[in-house]
Amino acid sequence: MSDSNIQLFENKQIRTAWDEEKQQWYFSVVDVVEVLTEQPDTRRAAKYWSVLKARMKKEGNQLTTNCRQLKMTSADGKRYLTDVADTEQLLRIIQSIPSPKAEPFKMWLAQVGRERIDETIDPELTIDRALTTYLKKGYSREWINQRLQAIQVRKELTDEWDARGVQQGVEYAILTDEISRAWSGMTTRQYKNLKGLKKENLRDNMSTLELVLTMLAEATTTEISKQKNPQTFYDNKEVAKSGGEAAGDARRAVEARTGVPVISPKTAVDFTRLIEGIKQAEDNEEGGDTEI
Secondary structure (H helix, E strand, O other): OOEEEEEEEEEEEEEEEEEEOOOOOEEHHHHHHHHOOOOOOOOHHHHHHHHHHHHHHHOOOOHHHEEEEEEEEEOOOOEEEEEEHHHHHHHHHHHOOOOOOOHHHHHHHHHHHHHHHHHOOHHHHHHHHHHHHHHHHOOOOHHHHHHHHHHHHHHHHHHHHHHHOOOOOOHHHHHHHHHHHHOOOHHEEEEEEOOOOOOOOOOHHHHHHHHHHHHHHHHHHHHHHHHHOOOHHHHHHHHHHHHHHHHHHHHHHHHHHOOOOOOOOOHHHHHHHHHHHHHHHHHHHHHHHHOO
8 A cells, every 4th residue: 555645846746655565656747747847737737748648658658558546635635546657667757858857856756765765764864854844944943843743643643543444535534624624614625725725735834823723633533533432434523523623612712812813814935924024033133232
């Protein structure tokens, strides 16, 4: 079985999946094509790949028939069968695409493969690399600590769902929406729409309070599930709703005391600007002290 991940190449998202049995990465071909050809959207990248695939097939290239398909999450939050290629196949595809990004992308591919091996030996490297990535994007260390904790909380929840027989994909998405709706009043898609997000990760665009309440909702759901031992998918939905409601109560309590809504249309760009503004103010203060 493969576990899905988002990898970043020059801040562009590449959907990937790791096959534990074969010990190799699979990459969404359309995402790679979108990056290399600098297409404005996934639809045009898919069209480019369709034409290229037909041409390669006509030339007798066996690559197109050997490409497998995996279900990957699309921009609309749903999972669709997507053409994927392993590293060797992807290198052959890259050779057929004239792009100034080809060589940097090949180096990136090698790095991704090397990092997976390193992380298998030392799992702490995964956390270190995540920390570095978020710092480069301009997030504060306080926010990053919350985000990494949120990843762990989510992992504990999905482990619990696995133990209860919940299926990855559609059933995960349904239960996640139950939690989200119960605490925020919105499904994941509606939440992303509020923030104007498409392919971007919702949690990477949450404020600290939004992240904390998401964690509270999911951690509570995990604990309730352990106590109530749900047997059916309907039971799991009720547990998810209950866990989300606990965080919803907390949200309303915070809003009553602060007079400010917790849920915000702000995204990572806004948070980064805020952090930069604070840093600039601190620099100005330090400069003023020096002059005095």
